[in-house]
Amino acid sequence: MQQDHLVADVGGTNIRIAIAYKSELNHIETYKCAEFSSLEAAINHYIEQNQLTVNKACICIAGAVNDEEIKMTNMDWRFSAHSIEKRCAINKVHLINDYHAIAMSLPHLSSTQLITMSKRKGQAHAPKMVCGPGTGLGIAQLVPIGEQYHCISGEGGHIAFAPTTEQQMHVLAYLFGQHKRVSIERLLSGQGIVNIYQALAAQASQHPQPFDAKDITDAFINQADTLCVESVTLFLEILAQFLGDLVLMNGAFGGVYISGGIMPRIIEHVDLEQFNQCYTHKGRFKEYVDQAPLYLITEPQPGLIGAAAYLYQSID
Template sequence: MVNLIADVGGTNIRLAAIDNGEITQLECFKCAEFDSLESVVAHYVEKNSLTVNDACFGIAGPVVGEVLTMTNLGWSFSKQSVKKALGFNQVHFINDYTAIAMSLASLNEQQLTTIHKGDYQETAPRIVCGPGTGLGVAQLINVNGYYHCVSGEGGHADFAPTNPRQLKLLENLMAKFEHVSIERLLSGQGIVNIYQSLAFIDGIDAQAFDASQISQAYIKKSDLLCVETMEIFCDVLAQYLGNMVLTSGAFGGVYIAGGIMPRIIDVLDKKAFVNAFSCKGRFSDYALKAPIHLITEPQPGLIGAQVYLTQQQGNL
């Protein structure tokens, strides 16, 4: 008898078993190859000859109400229908960033790259922010050893420029978007938005670069506009993280997730990043208390799903 955990994205679904507290039999499937969540899970269970007790699914979409719909996938299902179809004892659904947040206290030095050591406080709140396809944000709080995730839509908070160059960037983006959220800059498309806006401001013909091409040019230092684009991206991310520390007191750590930062961490100017993070006037020292880590663990969502399920089962 095992428990089952899953990280369900718009493209891939990662499934694993929890056997005696250990994550085992990890497999990844293409969602497009299955017509429903139940079918891919049933395939995995049959393939591995598993008998499943409880399950926890982290899904890329809002977890509100009985019927859930995936944001970037044509799957819609009710919680009870999944439980009944699969024959599991209990089935829990959480947002994918709730799952990542739930993993934070379990990650060790080998699963992280530390950007700023700070003054770590074990029981203080932790925050996670992940620029990727969009911008995921969540907070983790410790209540007597029991972890709670406080999630919301922080990626849609306003972009707050801090220097004249960023002000011009905001003006350009305001001409394109009704609301210039922080996600308009801190995401894959956000990188493209910054690049194209800078080209317009400087009267330069923008190339038809995507985010990957811009970040590669930044790494190779082969295009000055791409370099500035990524420098602004990193500054804006650091500034936003510093703002989150001011509002949450996240001295348990600031964690960066998502697919963008791991690709550029080796060339990141960490000193400049920390300076942008802590540039908070009279409260600069306050911000500097918070450690900053990049998550390098490839499966934080599965780890978080395990933590959530364990807590639900009362096995702290």
């Protein structure tokens, strides 16, 4: 009997499940998490629906992953690798963080799954970084070791915001009035765009509209509101300089990749020349950062691809 390898990407709202053969995905299904009482129930539904016998699985989770029981933040799901193995009759289950999975996908993404944002070529056997402003700010590093890759992940989105201009200092002062500590995620996320908008409105002595991130980015795309345009422009400036900081910290000459839901929506309206100038604006180390190419991930399922890559690397 054929035994399949299963991969899954578990978010706060949806769960995506597929069968993997190396980097090829088959039978991709998306379910609403709320429709199932547990993660195991969702996986068993998929297995029964596709009449599978699963040997190994890799499941990436939007949240912290450890060797103990995992509790999802936005729903009443508790599970562990052992509970999934037992209740879903799977021989071996790997649980990894979602940005661990996205990092593992990077060597497997082709030019059709990316937008090249710079003219730099980068180095083939060098570290890569992924940074994803979305609901939060995920960050991970991928390091080549021989013929395999090792992911170094953490909570880089929660390092302190370091302003470099007077305008950015004003935004920091505004946010410092609301938070005991201002992390970079307070600016580089959906809520971060709203925070920037409100800070600039206060600076201009304007009453801010009750906009969310989509309202502000839509107004930026359509050039419909000056304050929204200024807010997204500043968001892009801060993002670019932060990506350059990642290169300084990690020597990511294999490339810096942007993921998350914000940038794909606005990329056609981004001034890439200005973005790259902010990215490499590092004084004496401009040429150092200028060695690292920039990419935007457009592939809709990098988590599943990365989970498959992790699974097959563990098999090898």
